[in-house]
Amino acid sequence: MERPIFKRVILKLSGEALAGQQGYGIDSDMISSIAQQIKQVVELKVEVAIVVGGGNIWRGIAGSAKGIDRATADYMGMLATVMNSLALQDALETIDVPTRVQSSINMQQVAEPYIRRRAIRHLEKGRVVIFAAGTGNPYFSTDTTAALRAAEIEAEVILMAKNKVDGVYSADPFKDPTAIKYETLTYLDVLNKNLGVMDSTASSLCMDNNIPLIVFSITESGNIKRVVLGEKIGTIVKGSV
Numbered sequence: 001m002e003r004p005i006f007k008r009v010i011l012k013l014s015g016e017a018l019a020g021q022q023g024y025g026i027d028s029d030m031i032s033s034i035a036q037q038i039k040q041v042v043e044l045k046v047e048v049a050i051v052v053g054g055g056n057i058w059r060g061i062a063g064s065a066k067g068i069d070r071a072t073a074d075y076m077g078m079l080a081t082v083m084n085s086l087a088l089q090d091a092l093e094t095i096d097v098p099t100r101v102q103s104s105i106n107m108q109q110v111a112e113p114y115i116r117r118r119a120i121r122h123l124e125k126g127r128v129v130i131f132a133a134g135t136g137n138p139y140f141s142t143d144t145t146a147a148l149r150a151a152e153i154e155a156e157v158i159l160m161a162k163n164k165v166d167g168v169y170s171a172d173p174f175k176d177p178t179a180i181k182y183e184t185l186t187y188l189d190v191l192n193k194n195l196g197v198m199d200s201t202a203s204s205l206c207m208d209n210n211i212p213l214i215v216f217s218i219t220e221s222g223n224i225k226r227v228v229l230g231e232k233i234g235t236i237v238k239g240s241v
Contacts, residue, residue, distance in 0.1 A: 005230040008047040008123060010155040011038070012146040015056035017163040017218050018084055024056055026087050033221060034161075035091035038128065040225040042097055047123040049153060050130045051146040052088060054080030060138070074138035078105055081142060085132035086110060092128055099128040104136030104145075116152050123153065143198035147205035158211060159227055160198070161218035167235035168197050168215050185237045197237060206237075213237040 013034065020027030041048055057080035063073030085101045092099040100122050103111040111132055112118065122129045134145045150158050164174075170193075171179040182189075187207035190197050197203070197215060206213055214227055216234030226233055 002044060002229055004041075004044045004046050004228045006046060006156045006228055008153065008155045009041075009049070009228065010146050010150040010153075010158045011048060011050045011224065012143065012158055012160045013050060013052045013084075013088075013218070014161070014163065015053040015080065015084055017161060018052070018087070019056035020163070026056065026084065031087055031091045034218060035088065035095055035097070037218075037222060037224045038092060039095055039097050040222065041228050042126070042128060044225070044228060045126075046228055047126075048128050049119065049123060049149065049155065050085075050088065050128065051142055051149060052081055052084040052130065052132070053142040054078070054084055056080075057083060071138040074134075074140075075105075078133040078136070081134060082107070082111065082132045085130045089130055097128055098126065099130060101130045101132050104131070104133040119149075120153055141199050141202065143202035144205065147198075147202040147209075147211065150211050151205065151209045155211070158206065158213045159224065160213055160215045161224065162215060163218050165215075166217035166220075166233070168195055168237070170195075182235050183232070185235060187237060187239060190237060197235075207239055210239050212239075 018026050018031050020030030054077045058077050060074035060077035064070040089099045089101050101111040102114040104114050106113055119129050131149050134142050146158050168182045169179040173179040187203050190203050214234055214236050216223055216227055
């Protein structure tokens with residue numbers, strides 16, 4: 001019998017992961033594949049919460065670089081994460097996985113407001129919870145959202161699913177053929193070596209709250225389940241090695 005090593009997890013999906021090979025927008029085949037992988041984990045009785053980025057639609061930093069006020073650009077990015085969250089919710093419920101979207105920005109017609117106790121209750125009842133709209137504040141990334149929500153709901157780990165790489169490397173493996181893939185790292189390594197796994201705010205939050213991070217590829221079907229079952233894939237980042 002398959003036994004998961006985690007009871008409650010946060011799955012961090014980049015917006016680009018939902019775009020698939022097209023690089024922009026939402027790829028229906030890709031989002032269906034991700035939904036099926038999430039269902040495999042839910043069937044193991046693992047409680048799954050999800051934080052989705054919005055980079056496939058809009059990036060606040062990129063908008064700011066084009067002259068848009070930074071706070072305004074970030075709010076636009078939060079709205080992009082809501083669109084992605086609703087699309088993922090639809091894909092999950094199509095395959096009979098009960099799902100709730102909770103938004104940090106109040107929009108009652110499309111999502112519940114984020115309430116910590118309600119989120120935990122949904123998880124306990126076997127529902128997937130998708131946290132949308134980041135933290136609700138500009139200047140904070142969805143990586144920071146994942147770290148914050150993981151601490152709040154007492155998740156055991158953050159699963160960071162990537163669509164281009166299968167772990168953390170010493171350099172960009174697409175630009176540097178000598179780049180080395182790490183099996184384990186500490187958060188201090190990530191910060192000191194500027195590895196770009198997640199921003200410094202998110203890394204510090206995970207380090208302070210002793211929340212491990214597993215970075216792996218989402219493109220290979222079944223990888224989320226493999227990680228939850230304890231298979232050694234990707235890179236593990238934690239407080240100390």
